[in-house]
Amino acid sequence: MSRNTSAGPFADSADGTADGTAARRTGRPRSRAADEAILAATRAALAELGFSRLTLGDVAARAGVAKTTLYRRWPGKSELVVDAVADLFDKLELPPGGGSLEADIEEVILQFAALLARPEVRTALMAVVAEATDDEALRARIRQAIVDRQKRLVLQGRARAQERGELTPPADPRQAEYEADLIFDTLAGAVVHRALVSCEPVDTPWATALATLVTQGLRPRP
Amino acid sequence: MSRNTSAGPFADSADGTADGTAARRTGRPRSRAADEAILAATRAALAELGFSRLTLGDVAARAGVAKTTLYRRWPGKSELVVDAVADLFDKLELPPGGGSLEADIEEVILQFAALLARPEVRTALMAVVAEATDDEALRARIRQAIVDRQKRLVLQGRARAQERGELTPPADPRQAEYEADLIFDTLAGAVVHRALVSCEPVDTPWATALATLVTQGLRPRP
Amino acid sequence: MSRNTSAGPFADSADGTADGTAARRTGRPRSRAADEAILAATRAALAELGFSRLTLGDVAARAGVAKTTLYRRWPGKSELVVDAVADLFDKLELPPGGGSLEADIEEVILQFAALLARPEVRTALMAVVAEATDDEALRARIRQAIVDRQKRLVLQGRARAQERGELTPPADPRQAEYEADLIFDTLAGAVVHRALVSCEPVDTPWATALATLVTQGLRPRP
């Protein structure tokens, strides 16, 4: 077992060390085109077959690539799938206008729900989390590729709310992070549970209700 | 494809015992001992190997049972695993004494967290939910064996809180169910997300914070 | 590596222990039909592709059998090929009539040459011998399945010649075996070398010449 344990396909091909001189070693460089073809094929196969019926041989065939090329870049199915859905999470954004905290939360919920409505995300998300329960490396990859990109929104929303004066700045920065984590787990967990466990629609009324619940919970009454 | 699609192992063997009228069919009866041995072996294998490395052949060998016996009772790995962890969810209970709504919620959170700390539950829960994303029969089995047993607590808690006068009875019964679903998805989702995605401890301070958040969110300020 | 190291497919299925009671253990018995289908498919593939282009996957497909069935019976390609060509060597026989030693030898040479003219034997024989150079188990299998069946003819021919008075019985039985080995290596080696290395035809004139050479060499002049 001399598995590839790199952080991802782009970690290698970034080929620029810290100093930016980008001293490529020797040999034929890896094909950038192959990376994109593989990730696209993975998303297509996920949507069509679901995570557990997806095979790396099939992905390779769809991408017009040899299996070895795939294994050279990713250690296994879970890591590949994480990277394949990762960039979809880049598109999550707070609403542009100067709304309220509650409106921001509602918007984020709906955006996340829209993502979970995509079949490739739906089938991939729980599966990779399940695989990660006893695989720290995979857990780190998920955190970096998916979780942190969601969490960013919570932090931005908090900052905006403070600017607007809706929330008071926290006394202790550690307390602030603790609270942000709570909000994040609550919002993300609730949406995922509603969508994938309860299998009920995450629509505007439900999003409003959840946003209200959390917003009111945040502001302790006197 | 002549898969066994029964709801569980006892669905078959229960017939003829409860009311005594149903004449038992001919031939050798199924061994009750085998059922428990298989479920126990499944839990052990889950804890040791994790869901994805668990194989039915291995379970059969651990239980001292032939693979045939296993497939006669369960259609596949996911269904077996659901049944194996199901009865652990029976033990969830509201605290006996006459506490507050907030205390009840906190206690439920901690009980659920204790369950998620068991390795067999940790690895099984997300995995079977993931498998169920495109398998309605499995989803139904999960709901009956796991989800409903958790949800029951939310409904009991709501009833208690009304008795105590902490919450007003809902005007519309549909509204009540809608709210209960929201609370359930929020609590369960937050705990799971905290434990399995964020990988942070679900301890008493965090449980208190979440209970507070939800309790305050429930009681709209004037 | 827990490879099957049995002496052959029939060693198992003979399923009669030394006492002849044939106490078959349990479980589904191996299919006899599969054995024959696999060996026939192997011969066909050998003739068509040659030893080095033959793959076990292809043999399994031709035989209408899963790869595992094949690997359950034979440890590898070489052993399978040995068994596949072995029974062709059973058909070697001395000529029936009461000819001379020289005529017997010539006949044997031509029969062996006819065997070597078959493409499956042609491609298999050298290949398995080559593979056997550092594999004692394979060497033993070849000896039992192929070499001993050829050698038998030499011993029979020697016995006949003594009956006819063409050769004198050897004083020392060890000397007799030594001589038989020499004759065998000489005849078999010469035919193989002519056919596969020199690539010249092993026809009647050549067989006569070799038979004469050996017969004269055997009877030292006074």
Added chain:
Amino acid sequence: MSRNTSAGPFADSADGTADGTAARRTGRPRSRAADEAILAATRAALAELGFSRLTLGDVAARAGVAKTTLYRRWPGKSELVVDAVADLFDKLELPPGGGSLEADIEEVILQFAALLARPEVRTALMAVVAEATDDEALRARIRQAIVDRQKRLVLQGRARAQERGELTPPADPRQAEYEADLIFDTLAGAVVHRALVSCEPVDTPWATALATLVTQGLRPRP
């Protein structure tokens, strides 16, 4: 398929040296040192791993050379191996002194046996012959590099024996060649069969016996 089908590594680089007319083309010339390193690495790998476990990648690594360099010079494994063992066959010589025909034959047998005792020759010889069964180009290479160098001794021995008066000059030159072929196939075949199939030692007593057999067979009694 633009395979290199040249007769050998020196066939290319030799051009322009023998007669000096052929102007070497421009560009960097091939490294002579690489040739020898590759052949030596091949012999080492053969002795260590055997023909079938030898890989060109491994040979390249042992020789400190890129795979490309190897494929530029040889079309494949078999051709490389033939060349690697070829020069060992150059060392075969008739004994210097004026012995007898029988003594010459015995000496040749023992020299050939000594060669076959080397593990790299042992594993390579049968393997390349097996590969050559349906590859005319490889067969030609083997004939030129190995077979003809052995056959030369038979022709020299025949000539010597005639000079000594042990054998009469053949009436027909075609008959002479035919007889030489027979002797060659018999001697070479017997030694190879003894060493690689029967796996018995080719020692002086056996060599004497074979030499006697052939010598007596050659001189028909009155």
Added chain:
DNA sequence: CATTAATCGAGACGGTACGTCTAGTCTTCAG
């Protein structure tokens, strides 16, 4: 001396076969 063109190392590439593993079914005999 600069140009030029084939060489060199390194290593990624598309393929193919490997031998193993698991899924789920089927076939035997024993109770």
Added chain:
DNA sequence: CTGAAGACTAGACGTACCGTCTCGATTAATG
């Protein structure tokens, strides 16, 4: 009919080599 045992078909697994290719870097003879 159930049970253990184990052979069966089917197909994915991850690895190993194959022979080719694309790089940047050498290295002579030629211009």
